[in-house]
Amino acid sequence: MATLAYVFAVVVVTVALVAGHQMFWRWYYTRPWFPDERHFVETADGWRIALARVRPTAAGPAHGEPVVCFPGLACNGRLFDFDREHSLARHLAGLGFDVWMIDPRGTGASERPGFFGRGFGYGFGAYAHQDAPAAVQHVLRATGHSRVLWVGHSMGGLVGYQLSLHPAMGEHLAGIVALGSPADFSPHRELLGRLHTVVLDKFLRGWPVVRLGRLCNLVAPLAGWIRTWPETLFVFAPNTPPRVLRHFMVEVVEDVPRQLLDEFADNVVRSIGFDGLPAARGHEALGASAVPVLAIAGSHDRVAPPASVVAAVHLVGCEDATECVVGHEEGMGFGHLDLMVGAAAPRLIYPRVADWLLARRPTRSSSASGAPAARAEASAASAPG
Numbered sequence: 001m002a003t004l005a006y007v008f009a010v011v012v013v014t015v016a017l018v019a020g021h022q023m024f025w026r027w028y029y030t031r032p033w034f035p036d037e038r039h040f041v042e043t044a045d046g047w048r049i050a051l052a053r054v055r056p057t058a059a060g061p062a063h064g065e066p067v068v069c070f071p072g073l074a075c076n077g078r079l080f081d082f083d084r085e086h087s088l089a090r091h092l093a094g095l096g097f098d099v100w101m102i103d104p105r106g107t108g109a110s111e112r113p114g115f116f117g118r119g120f121g122y123g124f125g126a127y128a129h130q131d132a133p134a135a136v137q138h139v140l141r142a143t144g145h146s147r148v149l150w151v152g153h154s155m156g157g158l159v160g161y162q163l164s165l166h167p168a169m170g171e172h173l174a175g176i177v178a179l180g181s182p183a184d185f186s187p188h189r190e191l192l193g194r195l196h197t198v199v200l201d202k203f204l205r206g207w208p209v210v211r212l213g214r215l216c217n218l219v220a221p222l223a224g225w226i227r228t229w230p231e232t233l234f235v236f237a238p239n240t241p242p243r244v245l246r247h248f249m250v251e252v253v254e255d256v257p258r259q260l261l262d263e264f265a266d267n268v269v270r271s272i273g274f275d276g277l278p279a280a281r282g283h284e285a286l287g288a289s290a291v292p293v294l295a296i297a298g299s300h301d302r303v304a305p306p307a308s309v310v311a312a313v314h315l316v317g318c319e320d321a322t323e324c325v326v327g328h329e330e331g332m333g334f335g336h337l338d339l340m341v342g343a344a345a346p347r348l349i350y351p352r353v354a355d356w357l358l359a360r361r362p363t364r365s366s367s368a369s370g371a372p373a374a375r376a377e378a379s380a381a382s383a384p385g
Contacts, residue, residue: 022217029220029250033078035101038109041138043130047118050109051135052077054089054099062096065174065361066143068136069101070127072154072180073264074212074256076108077101079153079340082248086341088151091350095358098143102135107254113209120209123259124155124274128162133169140172147174147362151353153340154304157181157295161312162274164291174362175292177353179339182304183295183312184283185268210256216249223249236300236327236335239342248341283315292320294356296349298334299327320360324352 035052042048056064069080069089080101081089089099103110104127106120113120139148150160150173157178164170223231224242231237235245266272273282293316297309310323327334332344339349 018218022214025220026217026250029247031083031247031251033081033251035081039100039138039142040109041134043105043134045126045130047105047126047130048111049105049131049134050077050103051138052081052101052103052109054081054093054101056096056098057090057093058096060094060096061358062092062361064096064098064143066098066100066139066145066148067092067357068139068148068150069099070132070150070152070156070159071102071104071107071252072152072156073260074254075153075252076254077103078108079252080151082244082252082341086244086345088340088345088350088353091346092354092357095354097149097357097361100135100139102131104131106257120255120257121259122257123263124158124162127155128159128274129166132159132163133166136163136169136172145362147172149173149175149177149357149361151177151179151357152181153179154181154336157312158183158274161286161289161293161316164289164316165285170289170291173291175294175357175360177294177296177356178309178312179296179349179353180298180301180304180309180336181295181312182308183286183315184279185308186271186279187305187307207258209258210261213253213255216253220246220249232335233302234336235338236298236333236342239332239334239338239344241343244341244343248337286312286315287317289316290318291316292318292360294322294324294353296339296352297323297325298336298339299325300333301336301339303336322356326352 036055037053039051039053040048041051056062069077071077071079080099081087089101092099105122106112136148140146150163152158152160157176158181160173160176160178161183164173164176223245227237231245263274267274267279271279273279275282293312295310295312297304297306299306306325310325313321313323326348330344330348332348334342338345
């Protein structure tokens with residue numbers, strides 16, 4: 001009996017120490033974040049999705065044209081407004097754009113799965129067919145514009161590609177910027193497939209959710225001390241200061257539904273698209289997209305190697321499709337995450353994105369009036385910046 005009590009006490013103390021460790025570092029590395037406004041919208045399947053808004057901060061070449069930003073897998077919308085030095089949203093707002101950042105379901109300020117409520121049984125289809133359309137429709141109502149520009153990192157770019165094929169939404173996209181978004185994994189199937197086979201299938205099979213966000217909270221203080229794998233899988237170390245990485249792991253990284261990971265694994269390993277059909281069918285479907293595309297790849301990206309990203313330029317049907325691999329000529333390598341928060345991103349990435357968006361910004365619909373915008377603003381939950 002005494003042995004059982006001892007074991008129980010050890011377990012309780014260990015759990016308390018781990019929880020305390022996680023809570024302390026989450027507090028320590030979490031900085032206040034004040035977008036100009038917060039809006040909430042309900043999707044067709046009943047989830048409450050949050051959007052953070054950064055209004056134009058100065059008169060510029062843009063005139064309030066809306067830009068909708070969607071983060072990558074396991075990330076929330078703060079990816080686009082990380083801090084004063086690394087904020088694509090503030091960079092675009094300074095040029096006159098009206099920037100909206102989406103927290104996909106289960107992340108950030110959006111509705112999260114609960115023990116007694118909704119579960120983690122969702123994947124890419126929920127983001128592309130529920131969260132993204134609901135967010136774009138809200139932005140259109142709030143701004144009075146008839147089209148938006150889309151900026152997505154990693155999975156966020158793939159959501160944009162899928163949205164361009166949506167029968168009711170494609171016409172509302174004026175352009176897609178995809179940063180590190182792998183449109184075709186076939187050249188890298190063997191290398192990336194090994195990671196899934198060894199890690200996910202053997203150790204995580206059957207779990208409804210991978211607690212990546214909590215894990216990153218635990219190990220954040222160690223980030224940057226030994227600059228090797230797995231860190232170098234996600235970033236190019238010379239371009240990502242350790243302190244930036246630690247804040248990123250706590251403020252941006254989220255838990256991931258297992259279904260979503262399996263869908264990516266099927267795409268990488270088995271060449272099965274997110275819709276369950278052969279990936280080749282999805283590639284053919286992209287040929288019907290008439291939305292302009294800018295595909296930006298990092299020269300040292302191991303998650304989405306350059307060939308997998310620029311493949312989109314050859315798959316989409318629009319002739320206005322441009323590829324850009326950054327990191328060789330510029331003298332600074334880019335991995336996957338540092339396309340957004342790397343030390344050189346404000347100097348080498350943000351201006352490229354801005355220039356492309358400026359050249360393709362949509363004009364305000366002549367039929368739009370201030371009434372829909374006013375109603376949307378009145379119903380939105382907003383917080384002053």
